[in-house]
Amino acid sequence: MKTKNEMFEEVKNLIAEKIGVDSGIIGEKSSLRDDIGADSLELVDLSMDLEENYKIKIDNSEFQTVETVEDVLNLLMEKLQKVA
Numbered sequence: 001m002k003t004k005n006e007m008f009e010e011v012k013n014l015i016a017e018k019i020g021v022d023s024g025i026i027g028e029k030s031s032l033r034d035d036i037g038a039d040s041l042e043l044v045d046l047s048m049d050l051e052e053n054y055k056i057k058i059d060n061s062e063f064q065t066v067e068t069v070e071d072v073l074n075l076l077m078e079k080l081q082k083v084a
Contacts, residue, residue, distance in 0.1 A: 028070040
């Protein structure tokens with residue numbers, strides 16, 4: 001399994017690509033909406049990309065609680081541990 005740091009780099013790059021921002025502005029504590037500027041549709045797209053990339057299922061209700069990049073990482077790590 002990948003380390004949290006490796007996952008952060010992957011997720012950061014995915015967010016930057018999906019939202020259309022420079023990955024340099026993205027930190028673990030960055031708010032997806034306030035700091036990165038993601039809207040609701042972009043967040044739905046992001047959750048679908050995460051599902052596809054990591055072969056996991058994320059319920060809409062689970063992803064609605066996600067506020068920061070760190071929240072995304074924690075959710076991913078939790079899902080991947082269940083699959084492993």
